[in-house]
Amino acid sequence: MESSNGKPPQGKEEGMAAAAEGSIGGYESLHRLLESNLSPELFKEASRLLLGLNCARPLEAISLPGATTALAEAHDFDVQAFRFNADKEQMRQPRIVRVGLVQNSIAVPTTCHFADQKKAIMEKVKLIIDAAGASGVNVLCLQEAWTMPFAFCTREKRWCEFAEPVDGESTQFLQDLAQKYNMVIVSPILERDINHGEIIWNTVVVIGNNGNIIGIHRKNHIPRVGDFNESTYYMEGxxxxxxxETAYGKIAVNICYGRHHPLNWLAFGLNGAEIVFNPSATVGELSEPMWPVEARNAAIANSYFVGSINRVGTEVFPNAFTSGDGKPQHADFGHFYGSSHFSAPDASCTPSLSRYRDGLMISDMDLNLCRQIKDKWAFRMTARYDMYANLLSEYMKPDYKPQVISDPLINKRKA
Amino acid sequence: MESSNGKPPQGKEEGMAAAAEGSIGGYESLHRLLESNLSPELFKEASRLLLGLNCARPLEAISLPGATTALAEAHDFDVQAFRFNADKEQMRQPRIVRVGLVQNSIAVPTTCHFADQKKAIMEKVKLIIDAAGASGVNVLCLQEAWTMPFAFCTREKRWCEFAEPVDGESTQFLQDLAQKYNMVIVSPILERDINHGEIIWNTVVVIGNNGNIIGIHRKNHIPRVGDFNESTYYMEGxxxxxxxETAYGKIAVNICYGRHHPLNWLAFGLNGAEIVFNPSATVGELSEPMWPVEARNAAIANSYFVGSINRVGTEVFPNAFTSGDGKPQHADFGHFYGSSHFSAPDASCTPSLSRYRDGLMISDMDLNLCRQIKDKWAFRMTARYDMYANLLSEYMKPDYKPQVISDPLINKRKA
Known part of the structure; x- marks a missing residue:
């Protein structure tokens, strides 16, 4: 499924996933790069540090059924699976949940009819959902705005046609699969809010394992950076x-840019989340240095699991656009680098999915680990939320004066 | 200054720095391990990802004066120096500040007379401060409770003798050096609060470049984890x-365990910090997986620089103690793994100092980068602090009801 030197497979479809990606080389993941180039002993050590495995619980790979690996081989998507362990408790049974993350590129060029683009994406994502179902995944999360190309870079409003009501086509499609596989499915879509003037939201629909819609959440923080022109399309949630609260534990969804906001992560934790998904669409030059940091920090700070998802590939649009950086117009947003992975409350994480190919990341996690880490580290008890409630209330006042202590001798000596 | 295979130097003083350290091997840093074992080309790529250098501004090594490197060689401490660059602006001149971090082991066994222990630490730290002075460092931060062994694991109250008033011996010692080198010095000590019943605090004294005391800050969050029995000794700040506000920019100090609290980092940012130091004392088995994550996340989320410091070596105490983990009594706290480093608001960071030796990390940073990143990413403008002020106020009420949406069919089908 991958070449031995850690480089991505050849033969990308023309115009959909450009090979050139600037300064980053062509390997599938840092983990695989190191695995291919270090001795097994050194790789083990590097891996221990990089994945935060300096603890009593090593990360174990899970072997998956043939039906899953056959689908992955036939349709060239990356599949990886790992187990996070927890301590045995005397008063609670383990609460082991199998969780999946899906990353994918679009399926046909953006010049195709919108209906055909959507249909082709749904067909390819169905294969990955089938693979997850064959592995008994309990909770599965798809990527941000999964039914469409991430067209907000263009600022063209015609892409709003991809928006759907909460109970629209893609939800109905997933409700059938949720029921078939007894699986909770988290579906991030572009929402058209029929009951409020047909406005647009960036929304996630949470579908229960009986195929019912449990509820929705709308993206809280909307970016104003680079070509993420989402604020042109929709407002803060x-x-x-x-x-x-699902059959498989308490889950929440921090959509994309919300991962840069520690308070957003915190709020889901205060409300009791045990797994928080972060379905995203983000590109290499801008955010790749942050990608391995923010989700892990959130898992640590809030004592819950995080599932990070990024779409993959380069999407080329019909009309060229500029990027507010003085560079010439161009027709793509840059490379979505995939690299979906899980982070755990004990600071460990899994390796990442491919930077180039579609993928399914599976983890078994004992949700008891969340409370075990809360008891061990006591972050919530030591957090002094009252102090910060007061500070934020004061800060919101237009005449807020920052707490600054100035050196009275600051100008005495030439610095 | 280091062996070619990335392993630590031999010949540690007996009883002060035990060699055995469990599952982690004997290399000085992950960066050096990879540098010694990857081809230059692959090392460059791995390094780019690990240090978050996927941006227009590469991290450059700085060459230091001979006086600094001679001191480092003569006294066997690690010295590294790097430059973070920012864009040129039209309306502001660059504001380049040279910042230093000091990590050190204790100097004589903990069985020695307290006065001798303190004197020996001050003597060895003076050499590192001299090296920083010779390099023209503008702002220097020492490690947490730098005048003493980190004896709180013992729960013995006699170590409180190391506490000093804010204007005590160690402050006076540093005031002279601050004036001599025209250097702001941040000095974390165990404080005895003479005017409030001689109580104990974990405090940082900020000394201006004219040798004056600008002010103090007391540790906001006190750990309740492992052998960090600090809550036995002092209360929340x-x-x-x-x-x-110093001659060289606006600085703040997040002491040790405060780094696990995103709200603590946030508050310093809201008050305008451009550099936040995190003087720490933390051990391998417990926190090393978190160490490369939390400070970088804080730098990203708050658009400021972070200087992370951890003491180094293994401190063996006169009386054995147990650790609340069912294991036999022992007389040391584990290995303080050093690894001091800087993180920048653009998500990049420096390599880390040695995991085994004393060290001085120097960085030149253009503080203009903070505002440039604020303008680029707009995290503060998109943060919706009003929403979180309300949430935290509600959360503090004893009858707070978490926002939970339960699947009404949760028990319909066996999960």
């Missing part, structure tokens, strides 16, 4: 920080 | 989140 109005759904607070809901946690969804 | 009462100084808020001050930012110190």
């Amino acid at each position: 109005n759904t607070g920080h809901p946690v969804f | 009462n100084t808020g989140h001050p930012v110190f």
